[in-house]
Amino acid sequence: MNKVFLSIGTNIGERAANLQEAVRRLMSHPAIEVKVVSSIYETAPVGFVDQASFLNIAVAIETMLLPFEVLEVCQSIENELGRVREFRWGPRIIDLDILLYNHENIEAEHLIIPHPRMYERAFVLVPLVEIASADCAMLGQARLALQAIDREKEGVKQWKTIGTVDEFVHFES
Numbered sequence: 001m002n003k004v005f006l007s008i009g010t011n012i013g014e015r016a017a018n019l020q021e022a023v024r025r026l027m028s029h030p031a032i033e034v035k036v037v038s039s040i041y042e043t044a045p046v047g048f049v050d051q052a053s054f055l056n057i058a059v060a061i062e063t064m065l066l067p068f069e070v071l072e073v074c075q076s077i078e079n080e081l082g083r084v085r086e087f088r089w090g091p092r093i094i095d096l097d098i099l100l101y102n103h104e105n106i107e108a109e110h111l112i113i114p115h116p117r118m119y120e121r122a123f124v125l126v127p128l129v130e131i132a133s134a135d136c137a138m139l140g141q142a143r144l145a146l147q148a149i150d151r152e153k154e155g156v157k158q159w160k161t162i163g164t165v166d167e168f169v170h171f172e173s
Contacts, residue, residue, distance in 0.1 A: 004070055005100040005132070006059045007115070007124045009043075012093040015055040016040065016160070016173030018081065022094050023059060024169055025077045032073065036060040037168040038127035044155030046121065051091045055159060057168075058099070058127035067101045071111050074098065099128060122156045 006026075010018040019040065027034045038058040045051045063070060074096035081094045099115045106113040118124045162168045 001062045001064065002102050003100075004061045004063060004098060004102075005128060006061065006074065007056065007095075007097045007099050007118070007128070008059060009054045009056040009095045009123070010093060011045065011052045011054040012091050014173060016171075018094050019055055019057055020169050020171075020173065021081060022077055022096060023057075023165070025080065026059065026061060026073070027165070027169070029073055031063050031065050031069075033062045034059060034165050035062055036131045037162055037165050038131045039158050039162045040160040041123060041127055042155075042157050042159040043123035046123070053155070054123065056123045056127060057162075058124070058131050060131050067098065067104065067106055067111060067113060068108075070098055070101065097124075099124065126156050 008019055008022050010022075012018075023034060023037060026032050036059070041056050043054045043056050045054060065073065078094055078096055083092055083094050097115055097118075098111070098113055099118050101113045104113055115124070118128070160171070162171075
């Protein structure tokens with residue numbers, strides 16, 4: 001079984017409902033088991049800053065899918081939920097990124113794992129470190145990177161605490 005960490009973000013429409021729907025779609029995939037969902041964090045936009053704040057979460061899944069198959073599932077969910085890529089770092093209804101896949105390093109044209117910018121972004125690291133077990137060797141570098149990032153400066157604030165996956169998909173947004 002492969003252990004995969006995803007980052008999911010949104011800043012268009014009903015942001016919390018967008019996150020919930022993305023997780024529901026992951027849960028409905030027969031080859032994916034959603035194990036843990038982080039709390040929801042509201043974060044300032046990065047890159048193009050003239051847009052609404054994002055809601056971001058991290059999700060831990062287990063799957064028999066290969067990395068490119070996980071990517072295909074993520075992109076399919078984005079497309080189904082209406083993701084439009086107008087320009088880099090622009091507003092989006094949903095964004096699913098593969099952060100880590102086991103201990104693997106992959107460098108292909110359309111997939112780089114670990115995610116190439118995750119160590120620079122508090123909005124990715126804060127929820128990721130929250131859901132990772134203390135002994136998870138995959139996240140040692142993430143924990144170190146997070147220590148060097150000023151969370152307040154990057155505008156990462158906890159928006160809603162989440163206890164379980166079931167609680168996440170059923171809370172009223």
